[in-house]
Amino acid sequence: MSDREDQLVGEFPLIPKQERAQLKRDLLLKSGQELFITKGYEHTTAKEIAAHAGVATGTFYRYFSDKRQLLMSLLENQIEMLMPPEPKWSDSDPESMLASLLEAHDKRIKEMGMQRLLPELLAKDTEFAVVLAAAKRKIFTRILLGLTKAYEKGLTWKDLDLNTVTWSLMTLAEHAPDKMNQCGNVTDYREVAKVICRIIFPPEEIKKLQLNETENETEADEVE
């Protein structure tokens, strides 16, 4: 009994300083994110962010040197989420796999809402644009590698340039979320996935892959 009381007593007012500071920092980050999304980066002032977080203006400057720095902290955590996902072709129905990847990506993006900021930032902040481009190029390379292997196995179209295919794949994946909304259609990830697969594989190869998978699954079932 006394133990529990101690814990109760001890826990409440003794949130360690560091933790409280971290809390406040997070509050500011969150406020920044919300306001940036709502009003755009340029139109959000440090004062507003502070007010929205329920702290004084000066407090903002204790945790961040700058509006820009807050933004960068925000992006640091999120830059990877903004990247189109890297598919694994190997052992599953490519269409289903892509569809779920796309959906997950879409979900992530919607959760942070930050993607609406990206364009503004890319236009304004060269440094940030460079960082982002590097990240994108890395993913590009990895996807291209995967496609090359599929190509060597004879799974892909023979007459399409793999670089271009990779880029198309990334572009479609990246814009899947916001674009379908813009066109007034409910996002149907399966259909987007089918289009992307069509860019990569001839229909018959997809069928084969799907068949393989079914067999695998059957085998798995049998084993079970």
Next chain:
Amino acid sequence: MSDREDQLVGEFPLIPKQERAQLKRDLLLKSGQELFITKGYEHTTAKEIAAHAGVATGTFYRYFSDKRQLLMSLLENQIEMLMPPEPKWSDSDPESMLASLLEAHDKRIKEMGMQRLLPELLAKDTEFAVVLAAAKRKIFTRILLGLTKAYEKGLTWKDLDLNTVTWSLMTLAEHAPDKMNQCGNVTDYREVAKVICRIIFPPEEIKKLQLNETENETEADEVE
């Protein structure tokens, strides 16, 4: 006497008033465009635009109610250029046709340089975003119509959703210019066109279309 008077009257404001005003307006528009592109919308001041156009600050406000209005006038003329082009499938090799459309689009975009502003504006100006979305939807509808006709003629893939195909086509076309640069490759419009065509047509249909064209050309030649 009357002659002289006429001359006096006629010579001094030789250029008709309206025309002179139009000239000034155009000068301001041009200055605005250049500065917006160079320094971004927010970081360009009305004073600067006026100075760059060689007029006084106040004059700016005779021709435009607002910095924003100048921007809108600028975009009005250019919004269509920003849209991905609408292809005509009928009577030509689709791949070549698309390739040249893409190249032309790219060229237009680069010429105006305005596309770097779009993101900033979209984030800031909801109204503008709405206008842009409407324009895009219009194009979407027209492209979809064209694809539907091709579908009815049995030219397209049977198993792909036309809405999604349309969207993919637009997305790839829209991002062709800046994205390929980002990935460090020289833009090869032909390859992008091939990818887009693959999304729409089965390879054998494309061959047929290309053959038809050749025949048409041959026929045309023969007629001549």
Next chain:
Amino acid sequence: MSDREDQLVGEFPLIPKQERAQLKRDLLLKSGQELFITKGYEHTTAKEIAAHAGVATGTFYRYFSDKRQLLMSLLENQIEMLMPPEPKWSDSDPESMLASLLEAHDKRIKEMGMQRLLPELLAKDTEFAVVLAAAKRKIFTRILLGLTKAYEKGLTWKDLDLNTVTWSLMTLAEHAPDKMNQCGNVTDYREVAKVICRIIFPPEEIKKLQLNETENETEADEVE
């Protein structure tokens, strides 16, 4: 009659723009001076200066890039007045001459009131300190030259260092105004002049000089 009317009509609203601007600039300068003197340089804000001059904050920045720049403009006109005066020994009673120099200097200083600012500025603004030191050294040199000539004529003390004498003379002249007030005495320039002269000349030489002058005056009287 009509002429006069024309003038009246023409004159009032046609204060040339430049002149009006100059007027405003002067108003700001004056406000700056008053406030600097009253509250000290650091404690005067640009906003206050503007308000005191009856203009908006922004207007201040049309005429001066900075609070410091206003100050410098202020000093530019006045730096020479701050310097201790350079005496001419030649042909007059040195004590009277010095006394009137001191009085004139004091008057000038009091008129501008700026001298109370100098120390603050010297401490804060290295650049300004350099300028001032240069001006002072120039005067020093000229005074020293004059004393050297007097020395060569055997008019001065033989056993005092002329550099030191020059410096003493400058120091006493410079501080005559504000120091006597500080000590609670009415400034008696004649007495200060006598002290300064005593530093330079033995009493008997001063008598001779005064006698010479009297003779000159007498001669002049006779001529008249």
Next chain:
Amino acid sequence: MSDREDQLVGEFPLIPKQERAQLKRDLLLKSGQELFITKGYEHTTAKEIAAHAGVATGTFYRYFSDKRQLLMSLLENQIEMLMPPEPKWSDSDPESMLASLLEAHDKRIKEMGMQRLLPELLAKDTEFAVVLAAAKRKIFTRILLGLTKAYEKGLTWKDLDLNTVTWSLMTLAEHAPDKMNQCGNVTDYREVAKVICRIIFPPEEIKKLQLNETENETEADEVE
């Protein structure tokens, strides 16, 4: 046992509380002085002073109500050092005596470095100016008294106003340090002392005084 306890008790807060507090206060004073000298009063922040003293910001305000109060405490200890020294004419060569007084004064001033702050403070802080003026007047009175005695003994010039002489003496003494540097000369206290003495005493009186001293010394030697 009691020994150990004593030790334990004694060792930890070994330094009595008051003394520790005094220590901290002194540390803050010293930090304040250093930073004020280095960066100027206005440009030194309370936080900096605290940090430099190795204590928290809040601690600063336990020992001083104010940044200004710290400054005043600082000056309280030093105000006398800033005053020109009060000479003793009686029993020694006045020139040597003054020379060494001047040198000592100069040294003191340089040691504290505070004199660079005075101007800023005088301009800003009326109260402080009053305090300083009072201190100065006190010294003035004492010096004047000394001179009056000398006057009664017939040692001084008969034709100079003692008030003015006193003021001159103080002024020259006060500015001896920084002014000679400004004029580009190495400070020669002996020469300044000679000038000051010349303001007070006719040369022959000085000789007598110096002679007396020699006699006194001789006598003293003889006694020994």
Next chain:
DNA sequence: TATGAATGAGCCTTCATTCAT
């Protein structure tokens, strides 16, 4: 007592917009 995070008034500066000329 000591701490240092928090406060918020206040400074400097910019710029969209107005308006007297």
Next chain:
DNA sequence: TATGAATGAAGGCTCATTCAT
């Protein structure tokens, strides 16, 4: 109509001082 000086709201940031722990 054209001009450009004037306006003043608003943003970014600092720092003396307070106060909960």
